[in-house]
Amino acid sequence: MAESNKPPSRWNDERVERIMGTLLQNGVIISAVVVLAGGILYLLRYGRLPLRYENFVAERESLRGLGVVANSALHGDARAIIEVGLLLLIATPVARVLFSIIAFALEKDRLYAVLTLIVFLILIYSLFGGAT
Amino acid sequence: MTTLLFIPLVLLGSFVAGLLGALTGLGGGVVIVPLLVVAFHVNIKYAIGASLISVIATSSGAAAAYVREGFSNIRIGMFLEIATTMGALFGAFLAARLAGGIIAIVFGSVLIISSVLSMGRGHGEKFTGPPDRWAIRLKLSSAYPTAHGPENYKVCRVPAGFGMMFGAGTLSGLLGIGSGAFKVLAMDQVMRIPFKVSTTTSNFMIGVTAAASAGIYLRRGFVAPVLVMPVVLGVLAGSVIGTRVLVRARTRWLRIIFALVIAALGIEMVYGGITGRF
Secondary structure, rough: OOOOOOOOOHHHHHHHHHHHHHHHHHHHHHHHHHHHHHHHHHOOOOOOOEEOOOOOOOOHHHHOHHHHHHHHHHHOOOHHHHHHHHHHHHHHHHHHHHHHHHHHHHHHHHHHHHHHHHHHHHHHHHOOOOOO | OEHHHHHHHHHHHHHHHHHHHHHHOOOHHHHHHHHHHOOOOOHHHHHHHHHHHHHHHHHHHHHHHHHHHHHOOOHHHHHHHHHHHHHHHHHHHHHHHOOOOOOOOHHHHHHHHHHHHHHHHOOOOOOOOOOOHHHHHOOEEEEEEEEEEEEEEOOOOHHHHHHHHHHHHHHHHHHHHHHHHHHHHHHHHHOOOOOOHHHHHHHHHHHHHHHHHHHHHHHHOOOOOOHHHHHHHHHHHHHHHHHHOOOOOOHHHHHHHHHHHHHHOOOOHHHHHHHOOO
16 A cells, blocks of 8 residues: 655654664663662661551652752662662653654654653653642 | 561562563553552552552663564654643542542452453454544654555544543553553554554553653652562563563463453452452
8 A cells, every 4th residue: 555645754763763762771771770789788788677568658758859869879878779770760761752852853843842842841840840 | 577578579479460461461560559459468559659660660671672673653652642641640649639449449440441451352443544634733644564564554533542541641640550551442443553553652652651640659658669679670570571472472361361360350459449448
């Protein structure tokens, strides 16, 4: 079945997708390594303590400021190292969206640069805005 | 239970969940929450927090493999992500406000529906009519590789698909799952996008959708780092191996067994929710 409306920039899209795939994979590998390191450290230190998650206490686990987490992680706090790994993991798809905005802009596809920017702004609002 | 016993057990359970999720295409998220809640007595809010983070990992981890095959359509994905991320924000907003029992009932119902969806039902037939005007304006039509050269496809009912994607995003944010089955339903059945393109594009979208709920989950204390650690690592390892095996394995029977397990877990969740166990 012959079609004439095939997008002219197909090759570009493919290249962008390839780079994006690599970006995502690397992000996941790096964060998994950090989480694993923090986890091993945690088990070595607190392995004998009991662990319970039956009751939900919102304050117990709510995220401390980014600066506090980074600082604790640098001082070898196992839980904070895990948190850094998890934050890297969450940042990975956000980086992918940011990269897509740039890629669409380079392809001179203004419509999709704007649509992707909307997705990015929603993510930023969720992560840094007042959304609770 | 001591930490030294709890963590390896959760790791093992998550590994199996990730493996089965990849083999059946349903994703690990739908099993991990009932597993944590029913077997490990984890509060449902911590369970969906851990699941949501593992969903980001598997989606991003698998993306590279899918992208190489050239099936996913990033334009369709990006456009629909506007709907899924807004839905995810709304879902997480609800999760922060609803009681655990209600979330369990919704979760159980979604499990039962997913199980039924995964059982039978052929894929949507190839759409041959004219694409709708949104599809043209948004340049959604494209092509995907087949054994006999690239195959073109057109897209229809874009507004309906967009609306359904908001719903899929809401479920993702409310339950901490990828809601891949519902994303595929919207693309394959409603927008008539070829099945292969629908599944790979859906996988691509899941990570971004989940990231949109993550902010609220983090601030509301749903993400318990020490619990999330074995869940993320286990599900990720399981799904990576599952995706490798997928190429060779015959998954029909596995799929049916898995569907039955999911249905049973769904009934258990609904029952537990109604009797006030969560």
